[in-house]
Amino acid sequence: MHAQQQFDVIVVGAGPAGSSAALVLARAGLRVALIERGEYPGAKNVSGAVFYAPGLLAELLPTFWDEAPFERYITRRVLTFLGKESAFSLDFRTRHFAIPPYNGVTVLRPKFDRWLASKAAEAGALLITSTVVDDLLYEGERVIGVQCRRDDGALYAPVVIAADGANSFLAKKAGLQREFSAEEMSLGVKEVLRLGARTIEERFNLTGDEGMASEYVGEATGSVKGGAFLYTNRDTLSLGIIVQIASLAQQRVRPYELLDRFKQHPAVAPLVRDGVTLEYSAHMIPEGGWQLVPRLVRAGLLVAGDAAALVFAAGIFLEGMNFAVASGLAAAETVLEAHRHGDFSTTTLTGYQKRLEQSFVLQDLQRFRLTPAFVNNERLQNLYPELLCQAAEQVFRSEGRPRKKLGSTILTALRSKVSLWTLLRDGWQAGRALFF
């Protein structure tokens, strides 16, 4: 074995989870290999992309706010229920999100991930690009390295962090993750449209570096289960749809046709008008939530980020990058502890699981574990947004006739399509999923 092929830790995947972990480990003086299959970090990565709680990284990188290539900080959050011809929005904005550490920032992943990986490399991690990891190497039950798809492709380390993304072949090969079902995985397809900074600021009522994160349910994805998003970057928009794979297959609709339908919805078309498409991209998202989170460790191996399905897709929340960063940091701390004791057994590495249980990562996923099923409820997806719009239309309609009181107007609209009993039951489930 070449000394050159021996490291203290191998991190597979230079996304937010992998690069954050590599940064911390390299700073602590470990010999870190950070392996990326793209020509550059971010080449294969797609998010919406809002990076919530960027303060997580700012604590590590004091120059974060000056240097990190983020697009806009989010001061405006919008949730829209789309009917066929109408839209009902909840629109929230606050200046409290406009002060560092910002609540959320939009990023373009090829730029952001590249920057973050360069920080890990500056700290001393060896960034190995253009190299795909095919498998793990074992000694008995213990993981002792990785096999890369190159001649003489073995690399050795007493511990490996698999941050290899949503498909997570390594977690599956290690027997930690099972095969995915089409019900628990979603597909996101996205376009980036150039509009110009000025147009974006005027069109979305933003000032300076302020940005908007807007999400849509209902008619956004037709009868397919899912939702849509529209985020503002510096001079482009990121917009896309996220749909459950099983539902897409069942309804026999192509994702890019859904995207076009969304762009042409009367409530969306004026927002994207004259936008020039710069890129089209797609990615799979492990949206299954708590049910999908695999076993996180075995001897010599930890799984982080999307690879561990640490994605928080719970209705009004759509977060992944912060979960990736937090899990990467927790994995790094655990690896440091393991190195201090020279012990890479499952018992020691379980400290990673404990760290995540104490942080928002597993607490949020567990607390909102009912939400994915609730969000995919047929009525919530396809009926209620339309009914809500109809109710609003009845309330606002002026026809020169005597009005009823609002309660009765709304109830009439709602009960035209759904029984009071079902309505109460769904209300109760919404409460359990999101509120109590």
Added chain:
Amino acid sequence: MQQIASEPVVTQPIEERLELVRFKVDKRPHIRVNTEACRGCDLTPCVYVCPAGLFEILGGEMHFSYEHCLECGTCYVACERKAIEWDYPRGGWGVSFRAS
């Protein structure tokens, strides 16, 4: 309630969108399909779910290409017959996103 007729949706051909994406195409395919298993598959989920429209049934036979694969993995998750063997392309090859 009366429905107002929607404007028909104009869809942009997928090929035009893929022109905006950068691919470095490896000679070795990273997708393999056991087309025998596709015979008699009525649902053909791969045809609908693939965001690059790489799968197609022509004359009752499954045809696919891997060159413009966006590497999401949706096809093998959706395939109920497990006919799709899907791996990442060689390191440094395949799709590279730049503006997403």
Added chain:
Amino acid sequence: MRIAVCLKQAPDCSSVYVDPVSGEVDTERFVQTLNAADACALEAALRLKEQSGTGSVFALTLGPGESEEVLRVALAMGADTIERLWHPSAADWGPLTIAAALAARLRADPSLPDLIFCGEQSSDWASGTVGPALAAYLGLPQITGVIGLEAQQDSGQLLLRVTRRLERGYRERLLARPPLLLTVHETLNEPRYPSLPAHLAALQAMITVRDPLSLPQFAADFEAEETTIVEVRTPRPRPHRLLIPDSQLSPFERIGAIITGGTSRRQARLVEGSPEELAHELVRFLKERGFV
């Protein structure tokens, strides 16, 4: 045998996007890589070295810090030594000045390499000038557009059998002996995929940087305006013209005109005689066709 290869970092073709309306090139979306033809040039050099069993390959580039990537690729593929030339003012240099700088660097060694490989042209400006200009500055014979290369030993000396690409699908076969400069077309071979140890070593290698202005033999006319860009646009294929045959013709002749696209066979005439007669004949031909 000593071989030098000149490399350039250039945007990968598939990453170049020209706005169809404004004609502007979106440089933000570039993915910079080792120019495809240069990678083939390097591969050809490495194969020659491996075949002969001895020798060395020296990879040279002129470019800013980012372009060290291409030298790391070269090192991983098997180059023995690498070097980067750079001076901030070089960002504005045209192909002739760049060739002069490369020539000055190669002359700085005690002797010139036996073989010099260049890519035929780069994927960005594709002027195809640096290779031929470098040969001219070094006073070396050159073969451009190489699409086939075989080496053999001929009474103890290296003999190269070279296939050159000409216009309109023509090929030219040549025999050549070093010293020589070859510019290589990107279809010559398939560059190798480096092993992991080589890749790792290359990623960690220190790279020598030299200032071309400090090279004693560097002589260039910095005031000369080498290239003027008139317009940049996406190439549009020429409209396909359909021949409508003369309706006076018989159906047989009309079908003939359609299936041949209305072209008659290219006519060639071989003229023999003394140089004077041939020159006269040539001038007569050019006048007749209205060229002079």
